[in-house]
Amino acid sequence: MSEPGFISSHRYGKDLVRVARVVRDKVDGKDVHHVIEYTVRALIDGDIDVSYTKADNSVVVPTDTVKNTVNYFAKTSPHVLDPAAFALHLGAHFVTRYDHIHTAWIDLTTHKWSRIAVDGEEHKWSFVRDGDEKTTVSVVVGGEVGHLTADLKLGLKDLLVLKTSGSAFDKFWRDELTTLAEVKDRLFSTSVTATASIPLPPNTPLTPDGVGEIAKALDFPTISAAIKKDTLEVFATDESASVQATLYNTAQRVLISCPAVKDIHYSLPNKHYIPVNLSAFKLDNGLGYEGGAEVFYPAPDPSGLIEATVSRK
Numbered sequence: 001m002s003e004p005g006f007i008s009s010h011r012y013g014k015d016l017v018r019v020a021r022v023v024r025d026k027v028d029g030k031d032v033h034h035v036i037e038y039t040v041r042a043l044i045d046g047d048i049d050v051s052y053t054k055a056d057n058s059v060v061v062p063t064d065t066v067k068n069t070v071n072y073f074a075k076t077s078p079h080v081l082d083p084a085a086f087a088l089h090l091g092a093h094f095v096t097r098y099d100h101i102h103t104a105w106i107d108l109t110t111h112k113w114s115r116i117a118v119d120g121e122e123h124k125w126s127f128v129r130d131g132d133e134k135t136t137v138s139v140v141v142g143g144e145v146g147h148l149t150a151d152l153k154l155g156l157k158d159l160l161v162l163k164t165s166g167s168a169f170d171k172f173w174r175d176e177l178t179t180l181a182e183v184k185d186r187l188f189s190t191s192v193t194a195t196a197s198i199p200l201p202p203n204t205p206l207t208p209d210g211v212g213e214i215a216k217a218l219d220f221p222t223i224s225a226a227i228k229k230d231t232l233e234v235f236a237t238d239e240s241a242s243v244q245a246t247l248y249n250t251a252q253r254v255l256i257s258c259p260a261v262k263d264i265h266y267s268l269p270n271k272h273y274i275p276v277n278l279s280a281f282k283l284d285n286g287l288g289y290e291g292g293a294e295v296f297y298p299a300p301d302p303s304g305l306i307e308a309t310v311s312r313k
């Protein structure tokens with residue numbers, strides 16, 4: 001009997017690879033350590049149809065080998081402390097090492113470790129998880145060996161913020177199903193996910209050994225820090241007319257401060273803080289248009305979800 005289907009897409013690899021690396025440095029003869037902790041997804045694709053269609057494993061680089069590669073590179077890559085460069089290095093490796101592998105998707109989540117301050121000074125080898133936010137990198141390496149291309153996205157997620165003033169929401173569309181009251185002064189909280197596209201420099205070929213030059217030209221850690229700083233500063237200072245308007249203003253700030261960014265996508269859940277009605281107790285909790293409530297129900301769900309991409313003209 002002929003088969004009704006053909007295989008129209010495939011990729012495979014290892015997900016949720018957890019790895020931490022310590023770099024033991026010395027400055028003026030004294031130990032200074034750096035630590036980085038990743039969760040990695042590494043997927044590959046190429047001439048591998050037969051592994052699905054003919055049960056032929058001869059083309060399958062085992063997912064166990066993919067995981068080993070992540071650990072091997074965590075030890076040997078000169079870029080291990082720079083997530084975007086590390087992802088490019090891994091991606092370029094997979095598509096150059098195996099003739100039949102043509103595309104690699106490398107997604108890194110970097111977990112936060114900040115130096116502990118002791119007497120106002122950063123400790124040399126002690127760290128604290130002082131925030132839930134993670135930096136994210138997503139790289140797709142493809143093209144022909146000798147002319148590799150990479151689609152690189154750098155961002156952050158789980159950056160939880162809250163402001164208690166400078167946020168209104170009024171003059172919105174009203175119809176027969178509208179119950180929402182207009183408000184001049186509300187709480188605004190969101191958990192920021194930001195993803196910025198960063199094209200590679202056109203005249204620097206991507207090879208496993210060429211990643212250093214690309215990383216030097218683009219300076220990924222500075223871009224990453226700027227995205228966080230801009231996001232926080234605009235959130236704090238914007239006189240927000242809506243999540244939508246604040247998102248747009250934030251993205252514009254990033255495009256100004258980071259010339260290397262081609263576009264930036266934000267995904268912003270509107271984590272609603274609902275003023276509690278205390279009128280039964282003859283207490284005014286600011287339920288009118290002027291707002292200014294003091295007691296809120298932090299609603300776990302539902303949340304609004306506001307997303308947009310702002311692209312450089």
Ligand SMILES: O=c1[nH]c(=O)c2[nH]c(=O)[nH]c2[nH]1
Pocket residue numbers: 169180241242243244270304
């Ligand atoms: O900033 C907001 N944008 C909306 O689209 C929206 N919708 C809603 O109910 N509240 C809000 N707030």
